[in-house]
Amino acid sequence: MRGFSALFLATGCTVMVAQAHAADLPASIGKGEGNLNVVAWEGYADDAWVKPFEQQSGCKVHRKYVGSSDEMVALTRMGGGKGFDVVSASGDAALRLIFGKNVQPVNVSLIPAYADLMPELKEPLFNTVKGVHYGISYEWGPNVLMWNTKTIATAPTSWSVIYDKAHAGLITVPDNPIQIADAALYLSHTKPELGITDPYELTQAQMDAVVALLKDQRPLVKKYWALASDEVDLFKSGDAQVGAAWPYQANTLRAANVPVQDTIPTEGATGWADTWMISAHAEHPNCAYLWINHVMTPKVQAQQALSFGETPASTKACAEMDAAQPGACKQYHADASAAYFSTIKFWKTPVKQCGNGQSNCLDYAAWQRAWQQVKQ
Amino acid sequence: MSGSRKLLGHAALLLPPFGWLTVFYLGSLSALLLSAFWQVDSMSGEMIHEWTLDNFRILATDATYRIIAERTIGIAALVTVTDIILAWPLAYVIARKVGPRMKLVLLVLVALPLWSSMLARIYSWRLILGHDGVLNWFLRTVGLPEQSFAFTNVALWIVFTYLWLPFMLMPLVSALERIPASLPDAAGDMGATPFQTFRTVIFPLAIPGMAAGSVFTFAVTLGEYVTPMLVGGAGSEFIGNVVYSNVGVSGNIPFAAAYSMILLVVVGAYMLFARRFGAFDGA
Numbered sequence: 001m002r003g004f005s006a007l008f009l010a011t012g013c014t015v016m017v018a019q020a021h022a023a024d025l026p027a028s029i030g031k032g033e034g035n036l037n038v039v040a041w042e043g044y045a046d047d048a049w050v051k052p053f054e055q056q057s058g059c060k061v062h063r064k065y066v067g068s069s070d071e072m073v074a075l076t077r078m079g080g081g082k083g084f085d086v087v088s089a090s091g092d093a094a095l096r097l098i099f100g101k102n103v104q105p106v107n108v109s110l111i112p113a114y115a116d117l118m119p120e121l122k123e124p125l126f127n128t129v130k131g132v133h134y135g136i137s138y139e140w141g142p143n144v145l146m147w148n149t150k151t152i153a154t155a156p157t158s159w160s161v162i163y164d165k166a167h168a169g170l171i172t173v174p175d176n177p178i179q180i181a182d183a184a185l186y187l188s189h190t191k192p193e194l195g196i197t198d199p200y201e202l203t204q205a206q207m208d209a210v211v212a213l214l215k216d217q218r219p220l221v222k223k224y225w226a227l228a229s230d231e232v233d234l235f236k237s238g239d240a241q242v243g244a245a246w247p248y249q250a251n252t253l254r255a256a257n258v259p260v261q262d263t264i265p266t267e268g269a270t271g272w273a274d275t276w277m278i279s280a281h282a283e284h285p286n287c288a289y290l291w292i293n294h295v296m297t298p299k300v301q302a303q304q305a306l307s308f309g310e311t312p313a314s315t316k317a318c319a320e321m322d323a324a325q326p327g328a329c330k331q332y333h334a335d336a337s338a339a340y341f342s343t344i345k346f347w348k349t350p351v352k353q354c355g356n357g358q359s360n361c362l363d364y365a366a367w368q369r370a371w372q373q374v375k376q
Numbered sequence: 377m378s379g380s381r382k383l384l385g386h387a388a389l390l391l392p393p394f395g396w397l398t399v400f401y402l403g404s405l406s407a408l409l410l411s412a413f414w415q416v417d418s419m420s421g422e423m424i425h426e427w428t429l430d431n432f433r434i435l436a437t438d439a440t441y442r443i444i445a446e447r448t449i450g451i452a453a454l455v456t457v458t459d460i461i462l463a464w465p466l467a468y469v470i471a472r473k474v475g476p477r478m479k480l481v482l483l484v485l486v487a488l489p490l491w492s493s494m495l496a497r498i499y500s501w502r503l504i505l506g507h508d509g510v511l512n513w514f515l516r517t518v519g520l521p522e523q524s525f526a527f528t529n530v531a532l533w534i535v536f537t538y539l540w541l542p543f544m545l546m547p548l549v550s551a552l553e554r555i556p557a558s559l560p561d562a563a564g565d566m567g568a569t570p571f572q573t574f575r576t577v578i579f580p581l582a583i584p585g586m587a588a589g590s591v592f593t594f595a596v597t598l599g600e601y602v603t604p605m606l607v608g609g610a611g612s613e614f615i616g617n618v619v620y621s622n623v624g625v626s627g628n629i630p631f632a633a634a635y636s637m638i639l640l641v642v643v644g645a646y647m648l649f650a651r652r653f654g655a656f657d658g659a
Contacts, residue, residue, distance in 0.1 A: 068625060070621075070625040070626045070627075071624065071625045073421065073626075073627065074421075074623075074624060074625055074626060074627035077421050077627055095419075096419060096420070096421065099419045099420045100419070100420040100421045100422065101420070102421075169524060218610045218611060219610070219611070221609070221610035222526075222527050222609055222610065223527045223608075223609045223610060224610060226605070233502075237502075237506040237507050237508050237509065237526075238506075238507035238508045239506055239507045239524075239526050239527060349419070351419070363418055363419070364418045364419070365418035365628075368418075368626055368628075369434070369438070372440055372613075372618065372621075373438065373440045375610070375611075375613055376440050376443055376444065376611055376613060
């Protein structure tokens with residue numbers, strides 16, 4: 001079978017490859033194996049929907065949270081990918097997991113909620129390769145600008161505030177190579193002569209300009225945050241007052257009565273679109289399918305969206321969101337998701353091949369080294 | 377006949393510790409050395425088992441890694457010197473000025489922090505140094521200007537100094553204890569002032585204690601990565617943090633191995649240096 005696959009690949013017959021893979025897919029979901037090992041973003045396996053799942057399925061959920069896509073990839077690869085069953089990979093990690101053969105193709109016909117996915121997320125390039133689905137799109141959202149309204153009275157509308165000396169020592173940004181894309185997006189507006197069209201496709205000259213901007217920013221940065229809870233602590237203690245965040249931190253801080261506000265500045269924002277993927281070596285594949293089916297139900301989609309401050313991939317979640325919190329569907333863009341979706345530059349793994357057919361873009365290893373140079 | 381049997385007995389006695397050392401210590405060390413010459417495919421994350429000097433080339437040419445190594449070694453040296461200065465008065469009192477009961481009380485107090493989690497102690501410094509922390513509350517109360525040590529290299533220096541002080545104190549106390557009372561007495565009889573006695577008799581005899589303590593403070597600070605992660609800020613990366621992010625975050629073990637070689641070399645050199653000052657004589 002494998003020999004045939006290679007032959008088909010070589011001849012570029014992608015449809016046939018998909019069919020060859022389809023033969024390996026499970027035809028039905030069996031009984032749960034009793035356990036499920038989850039690698040996820042902080043806030044992605046909340047008791048609010050984990051407990052009901054455990055009761056219904058009999059699958060005990062074991063959680064491991066990560067702070068960055070790199071950490072997610074490293075963790076899922078540890079021990080050859082054994083030891084975890086499902087992972088909530090973002091777009092910049094998903095392709096690395098697929099090419100590293102760490103995740104397995106998913107039979108979407110076993111997941112009824114697949115039919116209700118936003119069209120944009122049914123087979124996005126970051127989780128579907130040559131027609132083969134390697135997971136189910138989950139939730140998505142932007143990387144926002146967040147600030148303390150008590151110390152910064154006029155609401156900022158540009159990312160320029162996090163590069164501004166006026167806020168020296170009060171800024172926090174994520175400790176993550178993909179953060180380079182935020183700076184690239186900002187430069188694509190402030191220095192159009194650099195010719196940055198896609199913040200994930202940077203030539204060496206463009207990267208040099210981005211690194212220079214980020215190095216100028218470093219003395220202004222109080223701390224690079226690794227976990228969402230780090231940033232929450234920084235804003236609580238008053239050590240940071242403006243920075244790049246997820247809506248999750250803003251929600252958490254507001255719930256703790258810290259006066260913060262968040263926005264997508266005029267330059268737009270980078271963002272993430274997450275996919276639940278199943279390990280190529282999953283020991284509990286049935287529990288994995290049961291889990292994905294559970295979290296794709298409109299109710300959990302709505303719960304997750306409200307607690308993290310993101311937009312659900314399921315088009316059926318809107319009503320549930322409004323039922324839980326009136327106006328939430330509109331607030332989290334679940335009603336006009338397609339238009340909102342197109343304003344966000346979603347994370348993807350930087351590769352040598354640029355979109356314009358050239359191959360002089362920097363790959364992810366170069367991004368990692370550049371980020372280390374920035375942090376020094 | 378009996379001589380060779382004796383030799384055999386010695387060999388049998390040596391075998392378990394030697395075997396242990398070979399397997400666990402040298403084994404992992406050589407695995408580390410070996411992997412430093414490999415590479416990782418950035419897309420698939422698979423180890424490429426081809427000999428390459430690329431990791432070392434990057435380390436040699438990219439100033440980033442030199443700056444981080446200099447910072448690590450510099451702060452470790454600073455912490456060592458600070459701990460020596462801070463340890464002296466207390467060690468002197470414990471070793472030579474108080475009775476046995478008081479000595480026990482003081483030694484227990486010194487060791488007490490070591491019984492709690494290091495993580496908790498580091499986090500508590502965040503509460504002290506933070507913008508709205510205990511220190512600023514105190515400064516405001518007494519009418520002094522506020523500081524912002526939190527998440528800076530100054531915070532690193534303070535926390536490291538605090539963490540490793542007991543490790544400097546203990547060897548210094550035992551070195552001071554070992555000085556026979558007759559020596560300072562003799563110096564006094566010969567007409568030396570207390571300062572001269574300290575400078576020419578007590579201090580030189582305490583050098584092995586300081587050297588032993590400095591091996592702890594220097595080597596342990598050098599390999600740290602938790603403290604920089606928790607109380608350091610932008611521009612507080614240590615060698616350990618680069619190793620951590622290459623292994624735990626991006627899965628690039630070969631590069632991490634190559635960089636951690638610097639630690640091995642520096643600690644090894646420091647051990648040789650400390651040995652000349654009698655750091656290991658008491659052992």
